[in-house]
Amino acid sequence: MSWSENLFLNVLKAAAPTAFIYEKDFSPFVKDITSLCEQNKIPLDCILVDFDGITLSPKIAEVLLNDKHKIILFGLKENVWHFPERQQAKSKLKKKLISLACYYDRITEEGDYDNSIIKALANDLALARLFEKGKKVTIASPSGTKIKAEIGERSFFENGDYSKCGSGGDFPSGEVGFGPKENSVNGLIVFDLKIQHIGTVSNLKVEVEQDKIVTIEGEKKEAYEKLLKKHDILNLISEISIGINPFIRIKNEPSVLEEKKLGTVHFGHGANLSYGKRKGLHFDAVIRDPTFTIEDKIILKRGGINKIILSEETKSLLEKVDES
Numbered sequence: 387m388s389w390s391e392n393l394f395l396n397v398l399k400a401a402a403p404t405a406f407i408y409e410k411d412f413s414p415f416v417k418d419i420t421s422l423c424e425q426n427k428i429p430l431d432c433i434l435v436d437f438d439g440i441t442l443s444p445k446i447a448e449v450l451l452n453d454k455h456k457i458i459l460f461g462l463k464e465n466v467w468h469f470p471e472r473q474q475a476k477s478k479l480k481k482k483l484i485s486l487a488c489y490y491d492r493i494t495e496e497g498d499y500d501n502s503i504i505k506a507l508a509n510d511l512a513l514a515r516l517f518e519k520g521k522k523v524t525i526a527s528p529s530g531t532k533i534k535a536e537i538g539e540r541s542f543f544e545n546g547d548y549s550k551c552g553s554g555g556d557f558p559s560g561e562v563g564f565g566p567k568e569n570s571v572n573g574l575i576v577f578d579l580k581i582q583h584i585g586t587v588s589n590l591k592v593e594v595e596q597d598k599i600v601t602i603e604g605e606k607k608e609a610y611e612k613l614l615k616k617h618d619i620l621n622l623i624s625e626i627s628i629g630i631n632p633f634i635r636i637k638n639e640p641s642v643l644e645e646k647k648l649g650t651v652h653f654g655h656g657a658n659l660s661y662g663k664r665k666g667l668h669f670d671a672v673i674r675d676p677t678f679t680i681e682d683k684i685i686l687k688r689g690g691i692n693k694i695i696l697s698e699e700t701k702s703l704l705e706k707v708d709e710s
Contacts, residue, residue, distance in 0.1 A: 389497025563627025625654025
């Protein structure tokens with residue numbers, strides 16, 4: 387099955403985008419999306435834009451807020467989720483919004499995944515009622531990460547099923563996380579897997595005090611500092627999430643699809659309007675083999691999910707993935 391067929395059949399449940407908003411780097415997707423819509427007799431508008439992640443252009447805002455486009459696919463280098471117009475399109479206008487999480491070569495390799503296990507993991511974590519406001523979170527890793535935080539107003543469960551009106555997320559999908567209570571993130575993060583826009587990394591140490599990055603040491607320090615200088619808001623840790631997609635591999639390229647990989651934790655920098663109050667630029671950076679605890683409940687231990695919180699059905703699905 388191709389990635390576009392997977393999107394049509396299993397993610398949107400026999401539906402297709404009516405608008406594709408994309409930057410030049412995502413042009414290779416146009417042919418596949420156009421073919422998909424033609425086969426299913428669905429009108430499609432492909433809209434080429436420039437997007438810096440700081441200001442939402444009138445062209446993007448118009449498509450988000452009009453009455454014409456009910457399912458919108460994005461192909462953008464910067465994150466579009468943390469703008470008021472996006473929030474209004476999803477929550478008030480009940481549009482389905484999907485963002486391509488990586489470039490064409492990679493999505494053709496990893497976009498044909500089975501979403502049932504991702505949906506099962508997300509649902510089990512939601513039913514466990516662990517990601518609730520006010521609960522204390524600790525994160526540690528073999529590389530030296532030691533972070534404490536408190537869950538803020540909203541958590542989210544990206545289960546990859548975007549068939550309902552007002553749903554959406556990334557494709558490929560698979561993460562569960564929250565916007566931390568403001569000023570609650572403290573400690574040391576050692577990025578040892580991936581940083582968006584930079585690539586793989588093995589030892590970048592970032593000290594955080596009350597959400598704010600205060601010191602940086604180690605590998606790729608200059609590239610990371612250059613990212614932070616794009617906007618002051620990027621110096622704030624505004625999201626903490628775990629990956630729940632067992633089909634993701636690790637690759638040294640600019641996207642950060644590894645944030646979805648089962649057993650990872652990533653820290654969002656900057657905006658978090660989807661689950662907090664900060665709007666604008668956002669990028670993610672990932673650590674490997676974390677131990678992730680909410681209050682006294684272990685969710686991940688050295689990158690392995692605690693199967694006590696999973697249903698028997700989900701355990702069975704995971705076993706099948708492991709066997710393959």
